[in-house]
Amino acid sequence: MHHAILGPGGVGGLIGACLAHFGEEVTMVVRPEALDQYPRQLTLESPYGHFVAPIERSAQVPACDVVWVTVKTTQLEAALRSFSPSTAVRGIVPLQNGIDHVALLRDRYRAEPVLAGVFAGETERVAPGHIVHRTPFARLNLIAKARPLLESALDRFRRLGFTGDFIEDEATLLWTKLVFLAPIALTTSAADLPVGGILSSPEWRSRLESSVREACAVAKAEGANVDPESGIPLLLKLPPGMKSSMQKDIEHGNPTELDAIGGRILRGGARFGIPVPITTMLVEMVAARAQQTEQKSA
Numbered sequence: 550m551h552h553a554i555l556g557p558g559g560v561g562g563l564i565g566a567c568l569a570h571f572g573e574e575v576t577m578v579v580r581p582e583a584l585d586q587y588p589r590q591l592t593l594e595s596p597y598g599h600f601v602a603p604i605e606r607s608a609q610v611p612a613c614d615v616v617w618v619t620v621k622t623t624q625l626e627a628a629l630r631s632f633s634p635s636t637a638v639r640g641i642v643p644l645q646n647g648i649d650h651v652a653l654l655r656d657r658y659r660a661e662p663v664l665a666g667v668f669a670g671e672t673e674r675v676a677p678g679h680i681v682h683r684t685p686f687a688r689l690n691l692i693a694k695a696r697p698l699l700e701s702a703l704d705r706f707r708r709l710g711f712t713g714d715f716i717e718d719e720a721t722l723l724w725t726k727l728v729f730l731a732p733i734a735l736t737t738s739a740a741d742l743p744v745g746g747i748l749s750s751p752e753w754r755s756r757l758e759s760s761v762r763e764a765c766a767v768a769k770a771e772g773a774n775v776d777p778e779s780g781i782p783l784l785l786k787l788p789p790g791m792k793s794s795m796q797k798d799i800e801h802g803n804p805t806e807l808d809a810i811g812g813r814i815l816r817g818g819a820r821f822g823i824p825v826p827i828t829t830m831l832v833e834m835v836a837a838r839a840q841q842t843e844q845k846s847a
Contacts, residue, residue: 550702551613553578553638555628557587559672559794560644561619562680563687566593569602571705574613577678578631581608588678595682597710604678610636615698618643619668621794622650622809634658640698642691644668646730646794647809648723664695665719667726671791684788689713692722724764724773729780731810731828732760733787734795738805739834741796745789757784759827767817767825799839807835 551574554565561577569575569591579587590603610616610632620628622645634657641663643650654663670687674680689706691699693715703713716722736747736757747753758781765777798805811832818825 550574550615551576551611553607553610553613553616555610555616555618555632556620556624557677558619558621558674559680559682560668561617562591562674562678563593563595563670563672563682564617564619564644564668564689565604566591566600566602566680567706567709568702569604570600570709571702573702574605575602576605576607576611576613578607578610578628583677584608586677590678592679593682594680595687595710596685597682597687609633610638612637614639616641618645618654621645621804622647622806623804625650625653629657632658634660640664640695642666642695642699645809646727646734646806647813648727649809649813651719651723662694664692664698665722666691666695667722669726669730671788671794673797684791687711690716690722690725692719693717718772718774720768720771720773721775724768724771724775727810727813728761728764728768728773728775728777729784730793731764731814732757732831733784734793734806735760735811735828735831735835737793738796738799738838739831741799741838743789744787744791748785748787748789756827756831760831763818763823763825763828764814766823767814767821770821770823771817795835799835799842802842805835805839807832807839811835 552568553576554561555578557577565575587606592601651665667690671684672682690713696715762777765775768775795805
């Protein structure tokens with residue numbers, strides 16, 4: 550099959566490199582001004598292996614089987630300018646953090662099936678076309694409607710070392726990630742500590758666990774089947790040196806996904822009358838840190 554990757558960063562690079570390694574046709578969609586300098590191959594360093602895989606490059610999303618949308622939510626609108634609604638594709642798979650991007654894509658591309666997915670793992674683009682996958686895990690879950698199109702691909706990802714499955718309920722698929730991503734992203738970013746620093750501090754660990762429970766309460770109100778008591782122990786096993794992408798964005802002075810991650814929980818809490826005081830406090834702390842970093846770099 551032919552896959553287009555809209556967003557050649559850490560996640561998009563990992564997905565593209567693996568698909569190309571499997572022998573699939575892969576086109577990386579990059580900014581027009583970066584096209585000539587972008588390499589014709591992807592280099593991946595991962596616990597699953599180190600390899601180099603050939604790819605095609607384009608400034609526009611080509612006609613293909615699957616478009617993987619892997620840009621950050623802050624970059625989504627700009628990235629979609631390279632994707633014409635008339636481009637023939639069989640499926641669009643967004644892997645953004647948050648919830649609301651799925652409805653946005655469905656409203657924009659009514660003719661193509663938007664097949665929700667989520668990815669978990671720490672990846673980083675260290676140079677154009679050079680991806681480092683740092684965590685000893687990578688999880689890729691897809692909505693069950695994607696099975697006819699992507700069952701073979703997901704099976705190959707799993708044989709490489711990924712975990713993942715097809716999930717029947719979309720709310721559960723999306724919220725299962727957000728209820729654990731948000732607390733990690735918010736606490737590491739607010740404290741400017743890696744995961745190990747959060748877990749070794751009684752105060753920050755308490756905030757982490759409280760924010761998980763708040764997020765789960767909102768998720769359940771929106772129809773998701775999530776359980777904080779089964780998920781919290783998994784957070785405690787994360788690599789101690791792991792940093793969240795939001796934390797890295799603040800360090801580098803980049804826009805954060807605070808609204809898509811933390812703001813989505815605040816809006817859900819307000820909608821259903823669910824108190825989320827710890828999440829509110831963390832969002833305010835992260836916003837203040839991001840502003841301070843921006844002012845220093847100005």
